[in-house]
Amino acid sequence: MDIKRRSFLKGIAGAGAGVAATPLISGTALARESYKLQDEHxxxxxxxxxxxxxxxxxxxxxxxxxxxxxxxxxxxxxxxxxxxxxxxxxxxxxxxxxxxxxxxxxxxxxxxxxxxxxxxxxxxxxxxxxxxxxxxxxxxxxxxxxxxxxxxxxxxxxxxxxxxxxxxxxxxxxxxxxxxxxxxxxxxxxxxxxxxxxxxxxxxxxxxxxxxxxxxxxxxxxxxxxxxxxxxxxxxxxxxxxxxxxxxxxxxYSQASASESIQHTLYQGLIAPIVIYAGLAAIAFKNRSGDKEE
Ligand code: SF4
Ligand code: SF4
Ligand code: SF4
Missing domain, CATH: 3.30.70.20 (Alpha-Beta Plaits)
Known part of the structure; x- marks a missing residue:
């Protein structure tokens, strides 16, 4: 059980690291600029x-x-x-x-x-x-x-x-x-x-x-x-x-542009949730395989 919990936590950390790494992969590419004042405003x-x-x-x-x-x-x-x-x-x-x-x-x-x-x-x-x-x-x-x-x-x-x-x-x-x-x-x-x-x-x-x-x-x-x-x-x-x-x-710059840039970077194409789910699925699969071996 302890081994499973340890491997689960390790897996979470791995998935988290994947998420944390995501902005480094693509951060600035998705940063949006603040909207501009228009003539009709x-x-x-x-x-x-x-x-x-x-x-x-x-x-x-x-x-x-x-x-x-x-x-x-x-x-x-x-x-x-x-x-x-x-x-x-x-x-x-x-x-x-x-x-x-x-x-x-x-x-x-x-x-x-x-x-x-x-x-x-x-x-x-x-x-x-x-x-x-x-x-x-x-x-x-x-x-x-x-x-x-x-x-x-x-x-x-x-x-x-x-x-x-x-x-x-x-x-x-x-x-x-x-x-x-x-x-x-x-x-x-x-x-x-x-x-x-x-x-x-x-x-x-x-x-x-x-x-x-x-x-x-x-x-x-x-x-x-x-x-x-x-x-x-x-x-x-x-x-x-x-x-x-x-x-x-x-x-x-606007707070909106800054926060949307971060959100879009984290969730671009649902990469972050997929990384998390993939990590968790791998751990579950590994644990089930371990059960069978035991
Ligand atoms: S009167 Fe009041 S609601 Fe109308 S523009 Fe001025 S501050 Fe705004
Ligand atoms: S209505 Fe009076 S308080 Fe309001 S902005 Fe004009 S001068 Fe100032
Ligand atoms: S962010 Fe605040 S000040 Fe700016 S438009 Fe919205 S309510 Fe008004």
Whole structure:
């Protein structure tokens, strides 16, 4: 028995080694590149040098998308969400230190190569031809992989509902966008701190602002490259870097391209499972032959 167990474990190790060796055989050949920003993609540019923190965009977002309020703790009469949640898919947050105050608008980034889409096992999340990342209630199975996969920690699940929904910004694709030609938040902003348009044009506009007033801005458009690029772009004031605003530092390739490359390499043509099954079958056969001899 011990001999059988030992040979079984040895066989597992052999099969595992075969799997581990698979990427070495063919790894880079199957690595896929991050998807690229397309001309027809739409997005937003948020510039915190123009934002006054009025939260009109938050209110407009809730109204347009029929989201409930999150009453403040003190009086219970104001909508005062503390973060993105199943009731809030757009929030203005404030950064403050001894010298500086800056705002940041958080919402779905509508990634160029979204890992929420890549990781969804039932294709409930989709990137539309115009670049907007949408969620399909009929397809969603509630697994919450998208919550775990998003590098920006955006999708929120309705844990209190029996058939919970995933809540995240869809750029008002079914609400304000068809009615008014732009999302509710950009329409409501009194200062054009957040504007809507074709993402490539917004990127050019962001670069123009930096060039025109280099003393005013950090010399970076967040979202141009981060995580393979996003359709929501950010400019921040020179004294407050993006890292202080809660925007993660990401490589210039998408998480989706990296993880799909690994998966495709491991499972290409079902080589890895075949190696495992072949290894296990060989061990079983050897053990049976041993039984017969005994
Ligand atoms: S920010 Fe997150 S939820 Fe939005 S598209 Fe990117 S990966 Fe998906
Ligand atoms: S685009 Fe629409 S859903 Fe998204 S943050 Fe703006 S108002 Fe909210
Ligand atoms: S409406 Fe405009 S100015 Fe007001 S908080 Fe939102 S982005 Fe800032």
């Amino acid at each position: 739409v997005g937003m540019l948020y510039d915190n040098t123009r934002c006054v923190g009025c939260k009109s965009c938050e209110v407009a977002c809730k109204r347009a998308n029929n989201l409930p309020v999150e009453p403040d703790e003190a009086l219970g009469i104001y909508d005062a969400p503390r973060d993105l949640s199943e009731k809030t898919m757009n929030i203005i947050k404030m950064y403050k230190d001894e010298d500086e105050t800056a705002y940041i608008k958080r919402q779905c980034m509508h990634c160029v190569d979204p890992s929420c889409v890549s990781g969804c096992p039932v294709s409930a999340l989709n990137k539309q031809p115009n670049g907007i990342v949408t969620w399909d209630a009929d397809a969603c199975c509630g697994c919450r992989y998208c919550e775990m996969n998003c590098p920006f920690n955006i999708p929120k699940y309705e844990y209190n509902e029996f058939y919970g929904k995933i809540v995240k910004c869809e750029m008002c694709i079914n609400t304000n966008l068809p009615k008014h030609g732009q999302p509710a938040c950009t329409e409501a902003c009194p200062n054009e701190a957040v504007i809507f348009g074709k993402t490539k044009a917004l990127l050019a506009e962001a670069k123009r602002r930096i060039k025109e007033s280099p003393h005013l801005y950090v010399n970076q458009v967040y979202g141009e490259k981060e995580g393979g690029g996003t359709s929501v772009l950010y400019l921040t004031k020179a004294a407050v870097p993006f890292s202080k605003l809660g925007l993660p530092s990401l490589p210039d």
